[in-house]
Amino acid sequence: MPLYNNLKVYRAKLGVNQQEMGKLAGTSRQTISQIERGDYSPSVTLALKIAKICNAKVEDIFIYEEDEQS
Amino acid sequence: MKRKSELKKAMIFILVCIACGVVGVLFGRFAGKNEDSIVEMFQDIKSGLQKALPVLYAAVFVILTAVSFLFYGRVKKLERSLDGSDDDDEKLDKIEEIINYPILVSNLLLIASIFLYASCMDTALFTTFGKANDGLYFVFPTILFFASFVCVIAVQRMSIEMEKRQNTEKSASVFDFNFNSKWLEESDEAEKIKAYKAGFDGFRAMNLTCVILWLVSLVASLVLKTGVFPIFIICVIWGVGVTVSAISGTKQEKHGMTERGSWS
Numbered sequence: 001m002p003l004y005n006n007l008k009v010y011r012a013k014l015g016v017n018q019q020e021m022g023k024l025a026g027t028s029r030q031t032i033s034q035i036e037r038g039d040y041s042p043s044v045t046l047a048l049k050i051a052k053i054c055n056a057k058v059e060d061i062f063i064y065e066e067d068e069q070s
Numbered sequence: 071m072k073r074k075s076e077l078k079k080a081m082i083f084i085l086v087c088i089a090c091g092v093v094g095v096l097f098g099r100f101a102g103k104n105e106d107s108i109v110e111m112f113q114d115i116k117s118g119l120q121k122a123l124p125v126l127y128a129a130v131f132v133i134l135t136a137v138s139f140l141f142y143g144r145v146k147k148l149e150r151s152l153d154g155s156d157d158d159d160e161k162l163d164k165i166e167e168i169i170n171y172p173i174l175v176s177n178l179l180l181i182a183s184i185f186l187y188a189s190c191m192d193t194a195l196f197t198t199f200g201k202a203n204d205g206l207y208f209v210f211p212t213i214l215f216f217a218s219f220v221c222v223i224a225v226q227r228m229s230i231e232m233e234k235r236q237n238t239e240k241s242a243s244v245f246d247f248n249f250n251s252k253w254l255e256e257s258d259e260a261e262k263i264k265a266y267k268a269g270f271d272g273f274r275a276m277n278l279t280c281v282i283l284w285l286v287s288l289v290a291s292l293v294l295k296t297g298v299f300p301i302f303i304i305c306v307i308w309g310v311g312v313t314v315s316a317i318s319g320t321k322q323e324k325h326g327m328t329e330r331g332s333w334s
Binding site for chain 2 (some may be wrong): 017018019027028029030031032033034035040042046053
């Protein structure tokens with residue numbers, strides 16, 4: 001999936017661990033972990049929530065890159 | 071191009087159907103010619119298995135209980151090693167990965183126990199050597215049956231409690247009859263998707279299993295005279311699975327991925 005993210009960097013800037021980030025975003029720690037690993041693409045709602053918590057734009061955290069083939 | 075590929079798929083489907091038919095006819099002819107020896111062979115196997123049932127039940131109970139507790143012990147060790155450092159995230163991911171194994175193994179123990187207990191009862195009631203060994207075919211399996219239930223509940227409760235310690239938003243109890251619905255209600259979007267995907271994989275596996283079991287029970291009813299009851303049971307399971315899936319699919323179409331669209 002061509003969706004990349006800088007969530008780990010933004011989370012480090014906030015100084016919170018995955019558990020705390022999950023609590024702030026109203027989601028589980030595993031979901032934050034999966035997003036950071038690129039194993040899960042969050043819904044628009046969750047992406048907006050995360051961006052708001054990180055005080056950034058969605059596109060600063062989540063980057064969509066077209067595949068070379070498509 | 072699309073039509074050509076569709077035609078190719080249809081040809082493969084027809085060829086597989088013909089091949090299955092040919093195998094069926096050949097097996098039917100072979101079974102018809104050797105019916106007596108096949109029946110005799112299966113009766114020998116059945117009798118041998120029935121005699122070994124108490125030992126088999128005890129072995130299955132000991133092995134599956136030990137494996138589920140070993141898996142739980144491994145997860146518990148990981149949980150104890152959590153120290154609030156940055157490494158914790160990796161350890162927590164590992165815990166989430168392994169925690170499903172004790173639950174899976176304990177579920178397998180429960181299913182195996184239900185089958186083996188019923189087989190022991192059948193042996194105790196309908197065979198001469200079963201009647202002569204009441205303690206071995208009735209009392210011993212009954213003790214194992216209840217012991218299995220206690221182990222299954224213990225392993226599942228401990229695993230769920232650990233899961234709840236990692237996910238404080240979760241509060242569902244394993245003793246609650248609506249445990250699955252409550253657990254799903256308390257799950258976030260990613261966990262719900264995982265549950266739906268797992269359910270879909272289970273549905274696909276059920277469909278394939280039902281086809282295979284239907285064929286096996288059909289052959290058994292023709293050769294071993296097992297009757298149509300096993301076929302009926304398979305069709306009920308198949309029918310319920312397919313109907314629930316279709317109704318749920320229709321609800322999803324109507325309401326989308328909302329709570330109203332959920333089966334539970």
